[in-house]
Amino acid sequence: MTKRVTSFDVAKLAGVSRSVVSAVLNGTPGIGVSEEKREAVLKAIQELNYQVDAQARGMKTGRSHCIAAYGNVSNPMFLQVLEGMQGACAAHGYHVLLYPSSKEPQHTIDGLLDLYLQRRIDGIVALDRPHQANEAWIRQLVKHRLPYVSVEGYPHHEEVPSVLMDYQESIRRALDFLWGNVGLPPVYVEMHHGAHTLGWGDQQRREAYELWMKEHGLQPRIAAASADLSWEEGAEHWKRCIQEWGLPTAVLTNWSRGAVYVSRAAQMMGVPVGEQLHVMAADNTKRIHEYLYPSITSMEVPYREMGSAAAERLVEYIEGRRPYEDKSTQWLPAILAVRQSVATVSS
Structure with a gap:
């Protein structure tokens, strides 16, 4: 040999x-x-x-040079976070271990903790929900000083560092863009699931909309609707809304699907989107807006950039370049993508 x-x-x-x-x-x-x-x-x-020899190096340094990415692979938002993580980890010589989500939270806690204690991973980046804080998990993180960075979760928790988009800033920029280009007081379309309360991000969006309208001496107009309606029910609902709003008008939706529903209903009525009805979305989580006709102007949630920033920060914890006690939140701006659904001044 x-x-x-x-x-x-x-x-x-x-x-x-x-x-x-x-x-x-x-x-x-x-x-x-x-x-x-x-x-x-x-x-x-x-x-x-x-x-x-990775095994020998791990025994010497106490590191595996592997980071766990925890999330639901059927979620397009998590896949974008993972995309950003991969680039940042490759640049620092780290591998990414994809850890599947589980219906039993305790199984997830036990599995991830075992991987860390066995030195098979050096830390974790997860796509979390801001309103789903798991105190049992947090206690384990603190007890074992496990490097962990949350994307979108734990916005106000002192023990968990988070990478978040500034939702209020994104709405203010969206409203400034609509007002500056079409000069119409925007209607705010707020989608939700059934009787569920709004999540932290959507609460931030609504507050920013109401405050912006007040600052400009305008009366807020909020149209709330369930995202669980069938296509036929939704189409009829949004056609009635468009008739009530009158034309021309501007619409800002909290979810990407809301912008799609309103645009489709307008086209069924023969209302030209981007001329008589100006539609803008506060996110584009499924990355479809540029492929629609007309394409939809959006404030894009920077999931890929958030994944990259979270991985960079995690490596800093692992390598001792950032103290474990630093749990400050990192805020990233939304990305304005100008498309056909809003007439622009230049046009």
């Missing part, structure tokens, strides 16, 4: 000590390496085709 190349072989060829090779490979603190020696080590690694 071919003899396995070791760090000793690399050190011998490069003319340096094994500690220098280790410092180059692992960024070992306290060992300064000149650029000349670093180049010699890297050249030797390439020439010998040296591969790091």
Whole structure:
């Protein structure tokens, strides 16, 4: 069998000590390496085709260089978070372990905790719901000092660092855009599921809308509707709403599907969207708005960027570049995507 190349072989060829090779490979603190020696080590690694023994490195550093991504893979929002995580982790030499969601929260807690205690993962990024705080999970995080970053969850919890979009800022920018381009007081369409109360993000959106209208001396107009209506029921509902609002008018919806429903109802009535009815969505979670006709202007929730920021922050915790006690929230702005459903000043 071919003899396995070791760090000793690399050190011998490069003319340096094994500690220098280790410092180059692992960024070992306290060992300064000149650029000349670093180049010699890297050249030797390439020439010998040296591969790091991940298991041995893990035993030495206490790290697996693997991060768990926890979420529901059927959720398009989680897939966007995962996309951002993968890019950030690859840049830092970390792998991503996809951990499936479970109907039993305790199974999830036990499984993730076991992976961490076995040193098979170094930390966790999860797509959480802001209104679903799991206190039992938080107690385990604190007890074991488990590096954890939540995307969209725990907006006001002192023990969980979160990466969040600024929902109020996104609505204010959306309203400024509508007002500046069409000069019409926007109706706010608020979708919800059945009798469920609004989540934290939608509460923030409504508050921002009401405050913006008050600041501009305008009367808020909120049209709430269940997202559980059949297509036929929904179409009739939104056609009646459009008749009540009158034309021309501007509409801002809290969910992407609301913008789709209103646009379809308008087209069934022969009302030109983007001319007599200006429609804008406060999110585009399924990434479909640019493919519709007319395409829908949106404030896009930056899930990919949030995933990237969460992974970057988690690596900082793992590598000691950010203290574990720093649980501050990181806020990201929404992305304005201008499309056909709102007439613009330039047009």
